Amino acid sequence: MSAAAVVDRLRWDAQRLAAWSDPRLSQVEAALSQWVGVDAPVLLGDAMRYAVLDGGKRLRPLLVFAASEAVGGQGAAALRAACAVELIHAYSLVHDDLPCMDNDVLRRGKPTVHVKFGEADALLAGDALQALAFELLTPDDGAIAPAVQARLCRLLARAAGSQGMAGGQAIDLASVGLALDEAQLREMHRMKTGALLQGSVEMGAACAGVVEPAALQALRDYGAAIGLAFQVVDDILDVTADSQTLGKTAGKDAASDKPTYVSLLGLDGARAEARTLLAQALAALDRSALADTGALRALAHMVVDRDR
Amino acid sequence: MSAAAVVDRLRWDAQRLAAWSDPRLSQVEAALSQWVGVDAPVLLGDAMRYAVLDGGKRLRPLLVFAASEAVGGQGAAALRAACAVELIHAYSLVHDDLPCMDNDVLRRGKPTVHVKFGEADALLAGDALQALAFELLTPDDGAIAPAVQARLCRLLARAAGSQGMAGGQAIDLASVGLALDEAQLREMHRMKTGALLQGSVEMGAACAGVVEPAALQALRDYGAAIGLAFQVVDDILDVTADSQTLGKTAGKDAASDKPTYVSLLGLDGARAEARTLLAQALAALDRSALADTGALRALAHMVVDRDR
Numbered sequence A, B: 001m002s003a004a005a006v007v008d009r010l011r012w013d014a015q016r017l018a019a020w021s022d023p024r025l026s027q028v029e030a031a032l033s034q035w036v037g038v039d040a041p042v043l044l045g046d047a048m049r050y051a052v053l054d055g056g057k058r059l060r061p062l063l064v065f066a067a068s069e070a071v072g073g074q075g076a077a078a079l080r081a082a083c084a085v086e087l088i089h090a091y092s093l094v095h096d097d098l099p100c101m102d103n104d105v106l107r108r109g110k111p112t113v114h115v116k117f118g119e120a121d122a123l124l125a126g127d128a129l130q131a132l133a134f135e136l137l138t139p140d141d142g143a144i145a146p147a148v149q150a151r152l153c154r155l156l157a158r159a160a161g162s163q164g165m166a167g168g169q170a171i172d173l174a175s176v177g178l179a180l181d182e183a184q185l186r187e188m189h190r191m192k193t194g195a196l197l198q199g200s201v202e203m204g205a206a207c208a209g210v211v212e213p214a215a216l217q218a219l220r221d222y223g224a225a226i227g228l229a230f231q232v233v234d235d236i237l238d239v240t241a242d243s244q245t246l247g248k249t250a251g252k253d254a255a256s257d258k259p260t261y262v263s264l265l266g267l268d269g270a271r272a273e274a275r276t277l278l279a280q281a282l283a284a285l286d287r288s289a290l291a292d293t294g295a296l297r298a299l300a301h302m303v304v305d306r307d308r
Helices: A003-035 A042-052 A060-071 A075-098 A113-117 A119-137 A144-158 A165-174 A182-206 A212-241 A261-288 A292-305 B004-036 B044-052 B059-070 B075-097 B113-117 B121-138 B146-160 B165-174 B183-206 B213-239 B261-286 B296-304
Strands: none
Touching: A003 A075, A003 A261, A003 A292, A042 A113, A042 A119, A042 B146, A042 B165, A042 B261, A060 A075, A060 A144, A060 A182, A060 A212, A060 A292, A075 A113, A075 A119, A075 A144, A075 A165, A075 B121, A075 B296, A113 A119, A113 A261, A119 B121, A119 B146, A119 B165, A119 B213, A144 A165, A144 A182, A144 B121, A144 B146, A144 B261, A165 B044, A182 A212, A182 A261, A212 A261, A212 A292, A212 B113, A212 B213, A261 A292, A261 B059, A261 B113, A292 B121, B004 B059, B004 B075, B044 B075, B044 B113, B059 B075, B059 B183, B059 B296, B075 B113, B075 B121, B075 B146, B075 B165, B121 B146, B146 B165, B146 B183, B165 B183, B183 B213, B183 B261, B213 B261, B261 B296
């Protein structure tokens, strides 16, 4: 393929991605607005909605939809899975911003939840968002098969728990000031960020009744690669972007002496690593033999080429 | 029935309760020890195990078993449900003890989790315990029907979330220094403490495939009554017991100017309320027409007659 053809293909992907993602994002926003914090006690409900609505790239929900559609998954299940995984992501940010963790005051360009609502309500809002994620996955209206509900809960619980996101955050905490090697850094990020991104892909796949094992494994490999790529790019942006573009405090990894891909590999090395992981993600999709992977490919490019 | 016969019956219940509960408690301890924090990063796993193992009355697990056995529920499901509900209870205590909440240093006679492991790891341990609860409910070994798994997740998520435990804690926070009337106090405690106790009973019932609707409603009524009774007795003990017996700081409700059943009804009034709720719980079991409610009856007595 000529260089021009590659550029054309990328441009097509970007345009096509917007046309594909916009209606799905609208669906997610409407569903979250309908489901989050509505019947909660007033301050708690406000804090939950503030933490979730009208913010973020919604990358995880898009991964759920893209994976679900690639395997012919069911739409009602995908919408609930998309919202559930976003709630887990949102709660993790609320707790991560608390004074006893990163003590951050700015998130998505707005005051963090504890700055606006106080620490206690921020803590409880995070707790309630995690519970709500599992409530969304288990409606009793008959719209989603119980086996799919159970599988979605299992995948989300594992991605969020001590061997996934929460475990990675604990390692992150313990690693401040330590010299991790690349294998240790990779393991930390596989858990802290990668598990929920990979979980999003697996939950999307779980919205279909049966998926061919080789295709499922390829989707897992795709998810693992973009999960790591996401963190590598995060480390790069922490150095190269400003706080206004990021919508959160830039430069805080270096300030807090945290090991990152940039501190380990240098800026160019980290950029090369991101391209390698992108290539691995796309190769996994080639292996999957699934027909409809356009959205997954475009999202992989988006993860690596984003500027915030 | 003569007064002596009533006393005999109560004495029989107390002896029988120990014979019934001891093997079930051993099962729960062994299962929790096997499942909690084992493959977690080391400090996080230690904090999770410290928060859960070798402590507490395990009232909620016993309620799960008692309700499950009353309706002929399946043992593997009951054991996992029992452990899951205890994990939610344990995580709520860890977060509740944090400085931004009750700032308590003593729990079950030991330093609280954040005193021992630091605030950040206490926060993450609580988060990971909540995720683990849902992971325990959704094993992929085929031992529990997917429909039962999904129902257990739904009940636990609702009991733990913004319309249950977390919501009640938010109301509790907001009510410090306010004069609540009895209806408001009841609603707060129905959510804060009652939802998870009632949820334990409902989860036990959900371990059976099908339960007659009238029996299910009676079990719900039983759970609601003992859920409130538990909190009334908690309020009484906060005034009448010492910290050593309680294993936690006594007198803290009055010290923090929180509305309680004792502050609202007086000590005698609160005691009378506890007896009334006990009678309601037992009457609900009579209505249930279930044959095997001995353990549920004995647990109701235990809730009201406990000294810690």
